[in-house]
Amino acid sequence: MKKGTTFAFRNFTQLFTLRSSLNARNLSTRPFPDYSPKRPSVRDTELVHQIANVIKLRRAEPLRRSLKPYECKFKTDHLIWVLMKIRSDYGLVLDFFEWARSRRDSTLEALCIVAHLAVACKDLEAARSMIRSFWERPKLSVADSFVQFFDLLVYTYKDWGSDPNVFDVFFQVLVEFGMLREARKVFEKMLNYGLVLSVDSCNLYLDRLSKESDEKAARVVGVFREFPEVGVCWNVASYNIVIHCVCRLGRVSEAHHLLVLMELKGYTPDVVSYSTVINGYCRFGELEKVWKLIKVMREKGLKPNSYTYGSIILWLCRSCKLDEAEEVFREMIRQGIVPDTVVYTTLIDGFCKGGNIRAASKLFHEMLSLDIAPDVLTYTAIISGFCRIGDMVEAGKLFHEMLCRGLEPDTVTFTEVINGYCKAGQMKDAFSVHNHMVQAGCSPNVVTYTTLIDGLCKEGDLDSANDLLHEMWKIGLQPNLFTYNSIVNGLCKAGNIEEAIKLVGEFEAAGLKPDTFTYTTLMDAYCKAGEMAKAQEILKEMLGRGLEPSVVTFNVLMNGFCLNGMLEDGEKLLNWMLAKGIAPNATTYNSLVKQYCIRDNLKAATSIYKDMCSREVGPDGKTYENLIRGHCKARNMKEAWFLYRGMVEKGFSVSASTYSALIKGFFKRKKFVEAREVFEQMKREGLAADKEILDFFSDSKYKGRRKTDTVVDPVDEIIENYLVDEELKEAN
DNA sequence: ATAGGGTTAG
Numbered sequence A: 001m002k003k004g005t006t007f008a009f010r011n012f013t014q015l016f017t018l019r020s021s022l023n024a025r026n027l028s029t030r031p032f033p034d035y036s037p038k039r040p041s042v043r044d045t046e047l048v049h050q051i052a053n054v055i056k057l058r059r060a061e062p063l064r065r066s067l068k069p070y071e072c073k074f075k076t077d078h079l080i081w082v083l084m085k086i087r088s089d090y091g092l093v094l095d096f097f098e099w100a101r102s103r104r105d106s107t108l109e110a111l112c113i114v115a116h117l118a119v120a121c122k123d124l125e126a127a128r129s130m131i132r133s134f135w136e137r138p139k140l141s142v143a144d145s146f147v148q149f150f151d152l153l154v155y156t157y158k159d160w161g162s163d164p165n166v167f168d169v170f171f172q173v174l175v176e177f178g179m180l181r182e183a184r185k186v187f188e189k190m191l192n193y194g195l196v197l198s199v200d201s202c203n204l205y206l207d208r209l210s211k212e213s214d215e216k217a218a219r220v221v222g223v224f225r226e227f228p229e230v231g232v233c234w235n236v237a238s239y240n241i242v243i244h245c246v247c248r249l250g251r252v253s254e255a256h257h258l259l260v261l262m263e264l265k266g267y268t269p270d271v272v273s274y275s276t277v278i279n280g281y282c283r284f285g286e287l288e289k290v291w292k293l294i295k296v297m298r299e300k301g302l303k304p305n306s307y308t309y310g311s312i313i314l315w316l317c318r319s320c321k322l323d324e325a326e327e328v329f330r331e332m333i334r335q336g337i338v339p340d341t342v343v344y345t346t347l348i349d350g351f352c353k354g355g356n357i358r359a360a361s362k363l364f365h366e367m368l369s370l371d372i373a374p375d376v377l378t379y380t381a382i383i384s385g386f387c388r389i390g391d392m393v394e395a396g397k398l399f400h401e402m403l404c405r406g407l408e409p410d411t412v413t414f415t416e417v418i419n420g421y422c423k424a425g426q427m428k429d430a431f432s433v434h435n436h437m438v439q440a441g442c443s444p445n446v447v448t449y450t451t452l453i454d455g456l457c458k459e460g461d462l463d464s465a466n467d468l469l470h471e472m473w474k475i476g477l478q479p480n481l482f483t484y485n486s487i488v489n490g491l492c493k494a495g496n497i498e499e500a501i502k503l504v505g506e507f508e509a510a511g512l513k514p515d516t517f518t519y520t521t522l523m524d525a526y527c528k529a530g531e532m533a534k535a536q537e538i539l540k541e542m543l544g545r546g547l548e549p550s551v552v553t554f555n556v557l558m559n560g561f562c563l564n565g566m567l568e569d570g571e572k573l574l575n576w577m578l579a580k581g582i583a584p585n586a587t588t589y590n591s592l593v594k595q596y597c598i599r600d601n602l603k604a605a606t607s608i609y610k611d612m613c614s615r616e617v618g619p620d621g622k623t624y625e626n627l628i629r630g631h632c633k634a635r636n637m638k639e640a641w642f643l644y645r646g647m648v649e650k651g652f653s654v655s656a657s658t659y660s661a662l663i664k665g666f667f668k669r670k671k672f673v674e675a676r677e678v679f680e681q682m683k684r685e686g687l688a689a690d691k692e693i694l695d696f697f698s699d700s701k702y703k704g705r706r707k708t709d710t711v712v713d714p715v716d717e718i719i720e721n722y723l724v725d726e727e728l729k730e731a732n
Numbered sequence B: 001a002t003a004g005g006g007t008t009a010g
Helices: A002-017 A042-057 A078-086 A090-102 A108-120 A124-136 A142-160 A165-176 A180-192 A199-212 A214-230 A236-248 A252-264 A271-283 A287-299 A306-318 A322-334 A341-353 A357-369 A376-388 A392-404 A411-423 A427-439 A446-459 A462-474 A481-493 A497-509 A516-528 A532-544 A551-563 A567-580 A586-598 A602-614 A621-633 A637-649 A656-668 A672-684 A691-698 A700-706 A717-731
Strands: none
Touching (some): A078 A108, A108 A142, A142 A165, A142 A180, A180 A199, A214 A236, A341 A357, A357 A376, A411 A446, A427 A446, A462 A481, A551 A586, A586 A602, A602 A621, A637 A672, A656 A691
16 A cells, blocks of 8 residues: 555656646747638628618518518628628627528638627627537538638637637537547647637546546546646646546545645645545445545535445445445435435445345335435336346336336436346347337447347347347447357357357457456356366366456356255355455355255255354345245245245345245145235235145135135135136146 | 446356
């Protein structure tokens, strides 16, 4: 840590001592050119005079009507001559220019003139939209147009406005359109005329540069160092942009130094400065530093806000510490900070990803009751939560609700719904949403296609997946590693590991490097095929390439050991992971729990379960389901019931097969009331029971028994409906 | 000027 700190500090001292290329510039300034327009002929002068008079005298009328008599005679050349006559009346200038534009009679020179006049009248927005309109039209050569435009703006400057703000607006539009090289040229050229662009303009440039790409972001610090030498006076916002940029590049301690440095230089860091560094530390999980900084900012009289807390909450969510995240959230509210849509969305998404859709729903309703409006991102998060647990009905309802609120789903929202249908195995519905989104004018992206391809691969329909891959290419979408990994997985699951390995070789030859996901997929295939030796060979190759195995890599191996009855190796692997400090997760333990349950060794399963709890690895839905099914099979209904209650309490959703296991277990124990209760709950959740269970409830023996049982009616019509449904399904 | 949502492997 110490080493990094000195390094960062050296970087920054350098920053303010190095000389830059800008310094060597020739400092003599050039005057703006004179404006010398073409002279009108006598005939033209007459027409221009008439038009200008008509415009002035009949200003209440729409120009379309008052200028009707001149429509035929009016030529593009007249435009500027008329503007010269009416230039003192800005309102007329705008109207007249619009009229000329609607006839496609405008020129770039006229556009520059009107922009100058707009800026001179302090109508910066009009000037901006005019300059924007030029770039919005498709150009043959962007660079040529830029030079042409800029030269004309300079040429018309002295005569038409002489307000240097026009160059700020011009520069800002270039930045807005990402034409950073051109923007930089404008900056330099203005220096030649003795003009320095405003800090606000330079800030926009810095910010855009920092977001463009990592290479460009790396240049931000250089620009920040050079611009003051030619007269730019940075402000707190500039520092904040640079701090943010340096954080994004992962150099958080350097950003922290900048925060200290700005104060030394007489700038007062604000909540944003602090929150930005705090966000940087959060991204790397350095929470001690975060709390320290919060203390410092409080001492300086700054109050952390929802951004500050939001960063902390996001990090806690990402590290699966949902309880702590909610605690920080409540603490923030206690401090009198009103949570916003973003903080709620962060928490809702966190709970959804953690599989606790109930907590997510609760928060969602809480925000509604507090009148904090959910946005598209909030809906996407909660919809994805329901998709994740396979509840497409609820997901559909929320989607509809979102539309009713006037929120427009975007590519992400649609992709999420498509993903939900894919994961639910409803490919027809997935494709129907895909069509729907295209009709709604929303373009599917690489992720959308990858989702569909993955869905098809999981269905085993590799031909269709391949067709989609070609379709992607055709519409100009480049498949990425995710896409190929899905197909590799598809091939593996179809039992074609050879072909999968061949594909890996192909995309690698095309310049796409296989990653940990690719190798883990291949390992999984070999593990499931019982070829543990080959799986370990793949692991070796992966390690040899310097790729870091993930928890999942180990989980795959663990699962392989368990599946192949090598439970001792499995436990050895677990201990090895613990010794090496690789944190196992619920899945790691689940493989062992599941396998012990399958082998009816509930004692060993329970001991693994207790071990994971003691290591503070929270059991997930699968852990509970495996244990519940194991206990049901062993007819330990007391334990099964206890775990079921715990699972529900924690907000995990219970699958149909677990409900079935419970019902069957209770039946075998002749606990009909409990069986019934679980069955009712299952129905309430809209889950269909299998035939065996329905037979239980419609069995004559059961009916006879039920007569002494006063709780429920003998034959429930819902059961009959279910039976009819099942028969229909079978008939189809 | 600062913070939040989607795709792959168990």
